[in-house]
Amino acid sequence: RYYAKPGHPHLIRVNFHGAKEVPTRTCHAILKAAA
Template sequence: MRLLEKNGFKLIKEKGFIRHYAKRGHPRLIRIHYHGSKEVPTGTYHAILKAAGLE
């Protein structure tokens, strides 16, 4: 997700449809189910932002 990468998160692991992002100083890995160009549902988007501390 571009928004995570813009805020300093780096893709550290990718296996199948699951991508893991991490940021130095952030205590958690952010796990995202990635399906190409499909749009992320609104609720999932907000959950990702909350987990990343961006919301």
């Protein structure tokens, strides 16, 4: 699955078992690390 964050032209791929279950905090941390 690919998630596009507003303001981020690139797509971020989340390689997690059940990305929907990942807390928002973790998601933001992943986005920051991938940025």
